[in-house]
Amino acid sequence: MHAPSPSSSATAPTAGGRARLPVALYALTVGAFGIGTTEFVIMGLLLQVAADLQVGLAAAGLLISGYALGVFVGAPVLTVATGRMPRKAVLVALMLIFTVGNIVCAIAPNYTVLMIARVITSLAHGTFFGVGAVVATGLVPQDRKASAISIMFTGLTVATLLGVPAGAWLGLHFGWRSTFWAVAAIGVIATAVIAALVPRDRGKPEPVALRRELRAVLHPQVLLGLAMTVLGFAGVFTVYTFIQPILTRLSGFGEAAVSPILLVFGGGMILGNLVGGRFADQRLAPALIGTLAALAAVLGVMTFALREPIAAVAFVGLLGVAAFATVPPLQLWVLQKTDAAGQNLASSLNIGAFNLGNALGAWLGGAVIERGPGLGAVTWVAALVTVSGLMLALLAAHLDAKGRARAQRGGEPGAAAACAG
Numbered sequence: 001m002h003a004p005s006p007s008s009s010a011t012a013p014t015a016g017g018r019a020r021l022p023v024a025l026y027a028l029t030v031g032a033f034g035i036g037t038t039e040f041v042i043m044g045l046l047l048q049v050a051a052d053l054q055v056g057l058a059a060a061g062l063l064i065s066g067y068a069l070g071v072f073v074g075a076p077v078l079t080v081a082t083g084r085m086p087r088k089a090v091l092v093a094l095m096l097i098f099t100v101g102n103i104v105c106a107i108a109p110n111y112t113v114l115m116i117a118r119v120i121t122s123l124a125h126g127t128f129f130g131v132g133a134v135v136a137t138g139l140v141p142q143d144r145k146a147s148a149i150s151i152m153f154t155g156l157t158v159a160t161l162l163g164v165p166a167g168a169w170l171g172l173h174f175g176w177r178s179t180f181w182a183v184a185a186i187g188v189i190a191t192a193v194i195a196a197l198v199p200r201d202r203g204k205p206e207p208v209a210l211r212r213e214l215r216a217v218l219h220p221q222v223l224l225g226l227a228m229t230v231l232g233f234a235g236v237f238t239v240y241t242f243i244q245p246i247l248t249r250l251s252g253f254g255e256a257a258v259s260p261i262l263l264v265f266g267g268g269m270i271l272g273n274l275v276g277g278r279f280a281d282q283r284l285a286p287a288l289i290g291t292l293a294a295l296a297a298v299l300g301v302m303t304f305a306l307r308e309p310i311a312a313v314a315f316v317g318l319l320g321v322a323a324f325a326t327v328p329p330l331q332l333w334v335l336q337k338t339d340a341a342g343q344n345l346a347s348s349l350n351i352g353a354f355n356l357g358n359a360l361g362a363w364l365g366g367a368v369i370e371r372g373p374g375l376g377a378v379t380w381v382a383a384l385v386t387v388s389g390l391m392l393a394l395l396a397a398h399l400d401a402k403g404r405a406r407a408q409r410g411g412e413p414g415a416a417a418a419c420a421g
Contacts, residue, residue, distance in 0.1 A: 022139045022140070023197055024135075024139055024197055024198045024199055025136055025139060025140075025148060025151050025152060026151070026197075027193050027194050027196070027197035027198050028091075028132045028135065028136055028152045028155070028194070028198065029151060029152055029154055029155035029158075030155060030189070030190045030193045030194070031091065031095055031128060031132065031155065031190040031193075031194050032128075032129065032132070032152055032153060032154070032155025032156050032159070033155035033156070033158050033159045033163060033186065033190070034095070034098065034155075034159070034183065034186040034187050034189075034190040035098060035124065035125050035128060035129070035155075035156070035159075036155060036156035036157070036158075036159030036163065037159040037163030037164060037167060037183050037186060038098070038101075038102055038105075038121055038180075038183045039067060039122075039125065039159075040159060040163075040164045041163065041164050041167035041168065041171075041179055041183065042063055042064055042067075042118075043064065043164070043240065043241060043243060043244060044164055044165065044167060044168025044171065044244060044258060044259065044262060045167070045168060045171040045176040045179060046060045046061065046242075046244050046245070047060075047244060047245070047255070048171050048172070048175070048176045049063070049114075049176050052175075052176065053110060053111045053114065055111050057242075057245065057366075057369075058366040058369070058370050059111070061241055061242065061362050061365070061366050062115070062362070062363075062366075063114065063115060063118055064237070064241050064358065064359070064362040065358075065359040065362040065363055066115050066118050066119055066122075066359075067118045067119065067121070067122040067125075067355070067358075068122070068237075068355035068356065068357075068358035068359035068362065069119075069122075069355070069356070069359045070118070070119040070120075070121075070122030070123055070125075070355075071122045071123075071125040071126040071351065071352055071354075071355035071356075071358075072126070072352040072353070072355050072356040072359065073352070074122060074123035074124075074125070074126055074127065074352075075125070075126025075127055075130055075348040075349060075351050075352035075355075076126075076345060076348055076349055076352060078094075078123060078124075078126070078127040078348075079126075079127050079130055079131065079344055079345050079348040079349075080210060080213070080345065082127065082131075083213075083344065083345075086200065087131050087134070087135050088194075088195075088198050088199070088200055090127065090131055091128060091131060091132060091135075091194050091198060092191060092194055092195050094124040094127055094128045094131075095124065095128070095187055095190050095191040095194060096187075096191060097120070097121070097123060097124040098121055098124040098125075098128075098187045098190075099184050099187030099188055099191065100120070101117055101118070101120040101121025101122075101123075101124070102117075102121055102180050102181075102183045102184040102187060103180075103181075103184045104116075104117035104120065104121075105117040105118060105121065105177075105180040105183075106177045106178075106180035106181045106184065107177070122355075125351065125355065126348050126351040126352045126355065127348050127351075129152075129153075129347075129348075129351040130344060130345075130347035130348025130349070130350070130351045130352075131344060131347070131348065132152055133149050133152065133331055133335065133347045133351075134335075134343050134344055134347050135198070136148040136149055136151070136152045137149065137335065143281060144281065145281070145332060145335075146276075146277045146278075146280035146281040146284075146328045146329070146332045147277045147278065147281055147328075149277060149327075149328050149331050149332060150273050150274055150276065150277025150278075150327070150328045151277075153273055153324070153327050153328070153331075154270060154273055154274070156269075156273075156324075156327075157266060157269035157270040157272075157273045157320075157324055158266070158270065159266075161263060161265075161266025161267055161269065161270060162263075162266065163183075163186070164262050164266065165259040165260065165262045165263050165266070166182075166259075167179040167182065167183065168258060168259040168262065169259050170182060172255065172256065172259070212342070213342045213344075213345045214342075214345075215342070216338050216339050216342025216343075216345070216346065217338060217342045217345055217346045217349060219337055219338065220399070221333075221337040221396060221399065221400065222334055222337045222338050222342075222346055224392055224395065224396040224399075225330065225333045225334040225337060225350065225396065226334065226349060226350060226353045227353075227389070227392050228288070228292070228330060228333075228389045228392045228393050228396070229330045229334075229350055229353035229354055229357060229389075230353045230354075230356050230357040230360065230389075231357065231385055231386065231388050231389030231392065232292055232295060232326050232330065232357065232386055232389040233323075233326075233353075233354050233355075233357030233358055233361065234356075234357040234358075234360040234361040234364065234382075234385045234386075234389075235295065235296070235299055235357075235361065235382040235383065235384075235385040235386030235389070236295070236299075236319070236323045236357070236358075236361060236382070236386075237357060237358040237359075237360075237361025237362055237365070238361040238362075238364045238365040238368070238378050238381060238382035238385060239299065239302070239319065239361075239365065239378050239379055239382045240265075240319070240323075240361075241358075241361060241362040241365050241366075242365050242366075242369065242375065242378060243258075243262070243265075243316070244258050245375060246306060246375060246378070247261055247312065247316075249375060250306045250307060250312075250375060250376060251306055251307065251308075251309050251312040252309055253309065261313055261316055262316075264313055264316050264317040264320070265316045265317060265319065265320040266320060267317060267320065268316075268317040268318060268319065268320025268321040268322075268323075268324075269320040269321070269323065269324040270324075271320075271321050272320060272321035272322060272323065272324040272325035272326075273324040273325065273327055273328065275321075275325055276291055276324065276325035276326060276327060276328045276329055277328040279291070279325070279328075279329070280328045280329040280332050284329060284332060284333060284336065285396075285397040285400060285401075286397075287328075287329040288326075288329040288330065288333055288393045288396070288397065289390065289393045289394060289397060291322070291325040291326040291329055292326055292386060292389055292390040292393050293390055294322045294325065295322040295323060295325075295326055295386050296383050296386040296387045296390055297322075297383075298315065298318045298319055298321075298322040299319070299322075299379050299380070299382045299383035299386055300379070300380060300383035301315070302315040302318075302319065302379045303376075303377075303379040303380045303383075306376065306379065327354075330350065330354075331347070331350055333396075334346050334347065334349075334350040335347055361382070361385070364381065364382075364385070365378045365381075365382075368381050
């Protein structure tokens, strides 16, 4: 495993005695901001891209699915391929791939090239967040690991708060290609900040056999965590992929209103991400169950709010809170249920699982719109998907409690370690 330098892992105490989070965490946040912007900005450009490239709305939505599937495939492959490289070098290289991919998006002459460019860009995503989450948790004490993850993922939420609405505004006024040029510029800045602020690894990476990594991630609790992530975010993206047509065609807003409303979603994401991190630091299993239950409830009730503009905006904000409150507990669950040998791979696989959920949600939403009951039904369909993730969370918590009880009775050697967290 790669160990951070002693100086990087130390946290300085503040006046109140609470350890100050290291600046390297915020460097990771900048990279997360860039990646989050390029992932989500297409949702505010869907109508413009479809019109310019002369494709249907469902085909334009597949640009989101293609990106997400690229993350799902690229995360484990690149994590294994870069396993012997220093983590800092991996993060810098991934940001370079990200930058080049966005430049190709900006100059893409047709739908096919844009799809290929989106997939190239996506290859950096899963491994960046997977390796970055391991680096982040290695920089802080045990009781702040979920908060460290939430700080890094704040870049993703700020991307939705600022980057996505700004990108939608750029696309509306200067064409959708200008948005990808702006994102490429963010990539250049993020590469420089990570190179300057993330500490070098101490010593050489300790090689880990692929078989050992795979054995670590095949633990039942890890697999349950991955499945929870897929189903939870499939519910989110069944709705969020089509948020622009939902707001314009169901809630009655003009296209110019979409960007300000996305600011509400982004603000909710930031709040939910930070609250989810605090909650998960205190009690992980209840945080997992509670956040997924809240997400399912918001999606279900949202069905009845979309026809009223004020209620629709309020529920867009609540969806942001509920969706990203799940992120720290889902990511920390997978990390804590995996031994040290498999943490890089497990963390990256979970990022891939988020994006597999995104892809499934985008596909499901398109199917509901074009072949099913229509645009107005995507929210309740999404709620049902998230409920299935909640059922898995209840099962995982039950198995975890049984494992702890056996460990306390001394019935299974190593059970305590397997159920840590």
